[in-house]
Amino acid sequence: MNPWPYSRWVAHRGAGKLAPENTLAALRLGAHYGYRMFECDVKLSSDGVPFLLHDATLQRTTNGHGTAGDKDWSELSRLDAGSWHSRTFAGEPLPAFEQVARFCTGNGFLLNVEIKPTPGHEAETGSLVAQHAARLWHGQAVAPLLSSFRPESLQAAMAAEPQLPRALLLDTLWDGWFGVARALGCVGIVCNHALWSEETVATVKGAGMRCLSYTVNDEWAASRLIALGTDGIITDRVDLFSPA
Numbered sequence: 001m002n003p004w005p006y007s008r009w010v011a012h013r014g015a016g017k018l019a020p021e022n023t024l025a026a027l028r029l030g031a032h033y034g035y036r037m038f039e040c041d042v043k044l045s046s047d048g049v050p051f052l053l054h055d056a057t058l059q060r061t062t063n064g065h066g067t068a069g070d071k072d073w074s075e076l077s078r079l080d081a082g083s084w085h086s087r088t089f090a091g092e093p094l095p096a097f098e099q100v101a102r103f104c105t106g107n108g109f110l111l112n113v114e115i116k117p118t119p120g121h122e123a124e125t126g127s128l129v130a131q132h133a134a135r136l137w138h139g140q141a142v143a144p145l146l147s148s149f150r151p152e153s154l155q156a157a158m159a160a161e162p163q164l165p166r167a168l169l170l171d172t173l174w175d176g177w178f179g180v181a182r183a184l185g186c187v188g189i190v191c192n193h194a195l196w197s198e199e200t201v202a203t204v205k206g207a208g209m210r211c212l213s214y215t216v217n218d219e220w221a222a223s224r225l226i227a228l229g230t231d232g233i234i235t236d237r238v239d240l241f242s243p244a
């Protein structure tokens with residue numbers, strides 16, 4: 001098994017629900033709670049700029065409407081991605097992936113980049129996000145961990161930047177997942193935490209891959225995952241779990 005350079009504890013979307021998800025304010029708050037690794041969701045604007053947003057559409061987490069991937073970055077960068085959460089964060093912008101990269105590399109923080117393509121843009125998103133990640137982390141000791149639920153995105157990331165580590169995200173153990181992860185050269189599997197058992201951990205570890213979980217917000221679940229020997233826990237509860 002290769003050494004694992006990533007943290008056991010990973011702050012989901014920056015700081016879970018304590019700050020507007022996928023913003024720099026969230027990452028800063030997660031860091032304030034002691035987190036040194038973050039998960040974020042990255043997709044493309046219509047003019048090919050990678051930026052952070054979970055949903056395909058804008059209305060839940062910004063003051064915009066419609067499909068985010070249909071807008072160019074100049075429009076997206078002027079949206080308010082903080083007011084929906086609370087007045088404290090009013091005016092917080094959507095961050096470009098590049099800004100998040102600068103924040104992480106400038107502070108020695110690690111990143112799990114979930115490639116979250118707008119439907120229909122799976123390969124293009126995987127390829128471009130990987131190319132930007134390779135450029136932005138050039139010369140850094142630890143590359144970002146690229147993950148996706150979409151094998152097409154990981155395939156394109158592998159074709160573009162094969163040296164960047166990849167992990168397959170699973171919300172179910174669909175037929176063929178293990179072979180797909182192997183074929184994609186994945187270094188890890190990131191599962192819905194309920195899917196980990198002695199059997200699934202042994203299968204994944206037996207292939208030299210690491211076992212990570214999302215989104216773990218209860219102490220009983222975290223204890224179970226640690227006892228199973230899994231390697232990484234993505235949590236919203238940065239206020240409950242201390243990574244130290």
Ligand code: G3P
Nearest residue numbers: 039041114147169214234
């Ligand atoms: O990357 C782990 C987790 O973020 C996957 O689910 O929907 O929160 O992006 P989601």
Ligand code: MG
Nearest residue numbers: 039040041114
């Ligand atoms: Mg995610």
